[in-house]
Amino acid sequence: MEKIRELTVDLGERSYPIFIGEGLLQAPRLLEPFIHGQQVLVVTNETIAPLYLHNVIEGLSAYQVESIILPDGEIYKNLDTLNKIFDTLLTKKHNRTTTLIALGGGVIGDMTGFAAACYQRGVHFIQMPTTLLAQVDSSVGGKTAVNHPMGKNMIGAFYQPQCVIADTTTLRTLDDRQLRAGLAEVIKYGLIADTEFFSWLEDNIQLLLERDSTALAYAIERSCENKARVVSKDEREGGIRAILNLGHTFGHAIETFQSYGDWLHGEAIAAGMVMAAELSHLMGWVSEEDVCRTKKLFTLCDLPIAAPKTMSSEKFLTLMSVDKKVLDGSLRLVLLKSIGCAVVTADFDQNLLVKVLLRSE
Ligand code: NAD
Ligand code: GLY
Numbered sequence: 001m002e003k004i005r006e007l008t009v010d011l012g013e014r015s016y017p018i019f020i021g022e023g024l025l026q027a028p029r030l031l032e033p034f035i036h037g038q039q040v041l042v043v044t045n046e047t048i049a050p051l052y053l054h055n056v057i058e059g060l061s062a063y064q065v066e067s068i069i070l071p072d073g074e075i076y077k078n079l080d081t082l083n084k085i086f087d088t089l090l091t092k093k094h095n096r097t098t099t100l101i102a103l104g105g106g107v108i109g110d111m112t113g114f115a116a117a118c119y120q121r122g123v124h125f126i127q128m129p130t131t132l133l134a135q136v137d138s139s140v141g142g143k144t145a146v147n148h149p150m151g152k153n154m155i156g157a158f159y160q161p162q163c164v165i166a167d168t169t170t171l172r173t174l175d176d177r178q179l180r181a182g183l184a185e186v187i188k189y190g191l192i193a194d195t196e197f198f199s200w201l202e203d204n205i206q207l208l209l210e211r212d213s214t215a216l217a218y219a220i221e222r223s224c225e226n227k228a229r230v231v232s233k234d235e236r237e238g239g240i241r242a243i244l245n246l247g248h249t250f251g252h253a254i255e256t257f258q259s260y261g262d263w264l265h266g267e268a269i270a271a272g273m274v275m276a277a278e279l280s281h282l283m284g285w286v287s288e289e290d291v292c293r294t295k296k297l298f299t300l301c302d303l304p305i306a307a308p309k310t311m312s313s314e315k316f317l318t319l320m321s322v323d324k325k326v327l328d329g330s331l332r333l334v335l336l337k338s339i340g341c342a343v344v345t346a347d348f349d350q351n352l353l354v355k356v357l358l359r360s361e
Contacts, residue, residue: 003021004021004024004030005019005021005217006018006019007221007224007228009140009141009160009228009231009232010232011160011231011235014235016161016162016164017164018139018224019164020135020166020168020221020224021166021167022167022168022213023167023169024165025103025128025165026055026058026059027165028059028060032062034124034126034163035060036099037095037096037097037099038064039065039094039097040060040063040064040066040098040099041065041068041088041089041092041094041098042057042060042100042101042103043067043068043085043100043101043104043112043115044067044070044102044103045069045070045071045104045108046071046072048104048105048108048130049067049069051170051173052103052130053069053103056101066092068088070085070111072107074107074147074260075260075261077107077110077260078148082146085111085115085119086118086119089115094123095120097123099123099162100112100115100119100124100126101128102126102127102128102129102139103128103130104128104131104134105129105130105133105134105178106129106131106134106137106139109134109138109144110145111146113144113159113161114144114159116159117144117157117159118157125159125161126161126164126165127139127161127164127165128164128165129164129166130167130170130171130174131182132174132178132179132182132185132186132216132220133178133184133185134182135166135168135224136185136189136224137188137223137227137244139161140224141227141228141235141241142158142161143156144156144157144159151319151322152256152260153252154324158235158236158237164224168213171211172211177264178266180209180266180301181265181266181267181303182266183266183301183303184266184298184303185266185269186220186223187270187273187297187301188244188246188247188269189223189227190340191246191273191277191294191336191340192226192243192244192334192341192342193226193229193243193341194340195339195341196340197222198293198297200222202296204219205301209300239344242325242344243342243343245325245334246269246272246334246336247270247271247272247273247334248269248334249276249320249323249325249333250268250269250271250272250275251265251273252272252319253311253315253316253319253320253323254271254311257315258308262308263304266303267303268304270301271303271305271306271307273294274294274295274298274306275307275357276333276335277290277291277295277336278291278359279335282355282356283335283348283349283352285336285337286337290336290338293339307357313354327346330346332345333346333348333353335348
């Protein structure tokens, strides 16, 4: 059995641990210090509930535990579904000391976190991520949100969990496409801030695709270390945290264009990261060789390296104009100076951006 890896997201009084290891859903002693009252609501969905809900509930016999099983899918990440969580909390008379547990991928994590931020002006919550993407990214850092038909994650709050418990055995039931989508976010950390990790990924990508448990645990830990370091410096994205959004301005535009139902988030941002790398190259920053290395790694993961052909450059520009990084009317993009060095800049050539967007038409 793998050891439990523990990291800290260092945010002063809002600091919290991330535990990574096997069988952690059935480790109530890990959970208990982070449940401060007597009531718990486990929020999950119809796919995850039959697999893991009983494991979590069994360990919580000392509490008043309720659960809510939401429909599965990004298309349900909206205010209507959020309201169902509030309905359950109110019907079951949960008070301000209740703790919400998000058992699932990024969709469940983002919605549960936002529900916790809002319910009675804020109650505690715990992240129990069950997808690779959620274990390396969405469960860490306190971004919570739902989508609006006009923009991805447009309604939300920064709200940190009490802890993150990433049980790596849950990844065994994840389908291959979801695993690869999670790898897109793992590769992101190499691209934005960790050259050594990018090289490690080039050497070990096959092991990750085969779900080698040691390689996966290492990649999750290293990804969380990178994310925790950035979040600790800039919790509310006043500056440096925006580098975690490499490829996301392009990717969110793709997801909104598809009404959140076609490509997975990880797939959309994989294409987006390649587009960001291509623009960075046209700007004279990243070498052609590094763009090729980036494309090769995503291709080995069977991830898209270009936007959908049906998406015009005009559509891209319209959707990108509502990105959360737009400041005083100027679009800012995360671009690469080199592999391992990302920058956030409004200082890019618009004609070169259009050139990159036209490549997908
Ligand atoms: P997801 O939550 O939709 O999960 C993917 C699919 O896998 C779902 O069908 C889910 O039911 C299923 N699933 C989950 N765990 C499983 C398991 N162990 N076994 C079998 N099936 C399982 O998608 P995701 O990729 O985890 O997350 C994407 C979401 O995360 C997006 O909404 C994105 O905006 C958000 N996100 C948020 C942040 C953040 O910082 N908050 C960062 C990145 C992404
Ligand atoms: N996933 C981007 C962030 O957490 O800032």
